[in-house]
Amino acid sequence: MSTLDIMLWVVVPYVAIAVFIVGHVWRYRYDKFGWTTRSSQLYENRLLRLGSPLFHFGILLVALGHIGGLLIPKSWTEAGGISETTYHALAVSLGVLAGACTLAGAAILVYRRRTVGPVFSATTRNDKVMYVLLVGTIVLGLGTTVLGNLTGDPHDYRESVSPWFRSIFYLQPEPELMAGAPLGFQLHAFAAWALFAFWPFSRLVHVFSMPLGYLTRPYIVYRSRDTGLGNRAPRRGWDRVK
Secondary structure, X not given: OOHHHHHHHHHHHHHHHHHHHHHHHHHHHXXXXXXXXOOOOOOOOHHXXXXXXXXXXXXXXXXXXXXXXXXXXXXXXHHOOOOHHHHHHHHHHHHXXXXXXXXXXXXXXXXXXXXXXXXXXXXXXXXXXXXXXXXXXXXXXXXXXXXXXXXXXXXXXXXXXXXHHHHHHOOOOOHHHHHOOOHHHHHHHHHHHHHHHXXXXXXXXXXXXXXXXXXXXXXXXXXXXOOOOOOOOOOOXXXXXX
């Protein structure tokens, strides 16, 4: 193993994981008011209503696919009666569909952020870096999958990338597995680690937010300054309070 392989497939993953964890703890303790998506829905809603569901549902399927492909050993699916041909067909078809939806949604969101004046004005350099890392990782992953299947000789990542990924968390890294993987998988993995390292310092932290407070918070009472109540009957749940 070369020093470069050790750096790329052992040092970089552990550094990215450490930054990911420590960065989120630091952000939560010292920047709670910045822990937000900085929603721009107020500025434009038509494109957002189309691009946001495409992106979010697509990226959710992509994440689930990666969890299954990276964390579940090949021997487990074979023991469950799922042949390699069946698994590969399902993984490729669902993966391409999820990746295409995610990429289409991201393209709409980037187009919206670039062409809608108020949204563009609210875009920071941090957002631009985040979009480059996120879209770049998606493109590399989708491109590697599509090209591998178009050539008729797709790489079985469950015999190289997946065991390497699990070995990182076993604290027994096997960089030689990743060093022997095709370049496309290597670039995709490196881009993913870069994205994870940048994650805590971007708007992506909202992934770990859950609005549980909405379940227990009291009702909001709106009071009117108008002296007259008017002739229109109030809507249900909007009874006026004197």
